[in-house]
Amino acid sequence: MERERVNRKIAAIFAADVAGYSRLMGMDEEGTLARLKAHRRELVDPKIVEYYGRIVKTTGDGMLVEFPSVVDAVRCAVEVQRGMVERNAEVPQGTRIEFRVGITVGDIIIEGGDIFGDRVNVAARLEQLAEPGGICVSGRVQEDTQGRLEIAFEDAGERQLKNIARPVRVYRVRPSAAAATARPALTLPEKPxxxxxxxxxxxxxxxxxxxxxxxxxxxxxxxxxxxxxxxxxxxxxxxxxxxxxxxxxxxxxxxxxxxxxxxxxxxxxxxxxxxxxxxxxxxxxxxxxxxxxxxxxxxxxxxxxxxxxxxxxxxxxxxxxxxxSERKPIGNLDAYDCYLRGMASLYQWSKESNDEALRLLYRSIELDPAFVSAYGAAAWCYVWRKTQGWVANSAQDKIEAIRLARRAVELGKDDAAALSAGGITFAHIAGDLDGGAAFIERALVLNPNLAGAWLNSGWVRVWLGEPEVAIEHLARAMRLSPLDPILFRMQGAMASAHLFAGHYDEASAWAEKALRENPNLQQGLRVAAASHALAGRLEEAQKAVARIRQLDPDFRISNMQDRLPAVLRPQDFARYAEGLRKAGLPG
Structure with a gap:
């Protein structure tokens, strides 16, 4: 009797399931299922397609996939797990969906759309050995991919797997030294x-x-x-x-x-x-x-x-x-040169460089009185000067900052950066919160990609008593500029939003992040002191006040308003003052 021909081929087999799926379903059946479907739709399935995999079948929380290339199978698994880390970043521990993945390679039987064989069973057993969020592979996978991907392999020894005749050498996939120190990958936005x-x-x-x-x-x-x-x-x-x-x-x-x-x-x-x-x-x-x-x-x-x-x-x-996009800015190159040099000075963020930036920006305005960008940047220099306590003549500075801001918004009705700079100046220095907010909102309509406008909008929402909205806007600012050298400003603003929301632990954490980037950020030091004190951490609060007093010996409760926005709500000002008083700031 002639033996029936069996269709075989060599393939990489990828088996995955969700760690603790039954527990998650018991806690929140509908929510868990919805999140799993979203992860599949937005991350897992697109990655499988990207690396030429074929989903053989799914079983509730699990899936079986075949790849023509073992390198692509491992690469897909690594990118899925990295993507899940990012997607789980804001999800509370204990409710996260975390995949376990097992990969092997070898001869399999193809029947219809399904696959069978010893290698399929090995992949399933390897997946059960993987940690939540982890990947386990067989010895042959390790041999075939070693040195070809930015990963390292941890030898887990030979294992006798259930219903598998021979022991299997097992390796756990770990990030390589280079990959471990690299910044985490961010998910691509939906639009270009x-x-x-x-x-x-x-x-x-x-x-x-x-x-x-x-x-x-x-x-x-x-x-x-x-x-x-x-x-x-x-x-x-x-x-x-x-x-x-x-x-x-x-x-x-x-x-x-x-x-x-x-x-x-x-x-x-x-x-x-x-x-x-x-x-x-x-x-x-x-x-x-x-x-x-x-x-x-x-x-x-x-x-x-x-x-x-x-x-x-x-x-x-x-x-x-x-x-x-075809909108020409100014026509005077000399003024433009001065503006560029002024911005280069501003980005150094010191008192001296701020003064130099103002000198150059005024020269730019002198050369081209219609140069809107220079007005906006100069106005913002005064905002930063007040925030840092560098004000030489507060009354005169206030008048000049408002003049520059008014000129910026008059000339720049369709210039998002100028409207944003003018708006924050009106709000912070003039105390015109409604007017400033309107200009910033107009800036965001014109240019929703402007990180600085989202930052300024976050501040305005803080002062309006809407800290939760502020947190959303500040998160948007940081996403648009995730490696910004002045990320400390966004982090400092986030700290203030959490402070006035009553989230003292989050406020101090964000303030510490900002201070790691800029130890002289006085707004960050003030929030750190107040939030630590209000949370009962007086030792940390006193350390922050000591640093404030080193940088600004004249700062005390009685002159706080000179450093803070003119529009801070009375209850927020009182909370701030209470925290700083508990931290040891003199009256």
Missing amino acids: SAAVLPFQNMSGDPEQEYFADGMVEEIITALSRFKSLFVIARNSSFTYKGKAVDIKQVGRELGVRYVLEGSVRKAANRVRITGQLIDATTGAHLWADRFDGALEDIFDLQDRVATSVVGAIAPKLEQAEIER
Whole structure:
């Protein structure tokens, strides 16, 4: 009798289930099922497709998948587990859905759409050995993938698996040293997402660095006007300045699909801009171009670069949206140079650099009295001066800050950055909370990708007595600029929001994060002192007050209002003062 032919092939087998699924279902049946479906739909299934896997079958909380490549099977498992860590970040311990994964490779039987064989059983047994959130693989998988992925293998020894005739060498997958120190990957937004890295200055003149940086800032601004794009803020992109970068890693760390890099060469009265757009998920080059022109046409060149990039990222965008990016800023290059130099000084965040920034910004305004960006930036310098306790003449500073802010919003009715800067100045210094909030809301309508506007909106919500809304807006600001060198400002604002929400543990935690980035952030020190004291941690509170007094010996309860926003609600001011008094701040 002729033996029936059996259809066999070599494949990598991936088995997964949810750790503690029965317990989770017992706690919240409908919620657990909904979350599991969301994880499958948004993360697991797309990753399987991305790495050419085929879902053979699902069984409640489990699934069986085959891959033609063992490297792809392991890569898929690693990325799924990393994605789950991120998705579980805000989920309370004990209610998280965590997958266990087992992978082996070998000969299997194909029958219809199903698979059978010893290797299938081994994968299932390996999955049962995995920790929640972990991956276990067989010895052959380890041999085939060793050195080909950024992972390490921990030898768990030979195991006698249930109903498997021979012992199986088991390895647990761990992040490699490089991967363990890398920043965690961020989930890609639903809409097209982009980061513009600092352009290389090819002029051979270190003094022109500010010019190359300014070029990138203008391109980021042009791109960020599109509501259909998610654009990473300038300060996060600039953390890569001067570094050799891996574009795929940049994409993972910033949570973007596309990365633009390039160079600027300025000589005499000519400038050349080169740029290339890369798909960070694959490393593929999508677009490259070169733009040459006279220096007086610099803004036209910037608009052309921005328009071309947008066309490459989202070719189906309506032409009207593309044309919206073609808005020239100022026509006076000398004023523009002063503005760029002023912003470079501002980003140093010291009293001296703040004074230098104001000098340069005033010079920019003198050269071009219609330069809206300079007015907004100068007004914001006064806000920072007050926040840090650097005010030389509070009455005169208040008058001047309001004048600059009023000019910024008059000239910049359609300029989100100017409206945001003017709005925060009106609210913080003039005490016009409603007017300031309206300008900031207008800025967010014009440019929902502007991290600074979300930060300012967060502050306004704090002062309006809406700390929970403020927390949401500040989280949005940090997502738009996750590597921002001034992340401490966002963290400090988040600390204040939690303080006035009565979340003293969260407030002190956020304040400590801000202070790790900027130990001299007086707003962060004040919140740390007040929140620690209100939570009963007097020793930590007293340490914070001692540091405040070192930086600002004249600071006391009686002159708090000089450092705090003019619009702080009486009950919030009283809570703040109570905390600082308990912390030991003199009256």
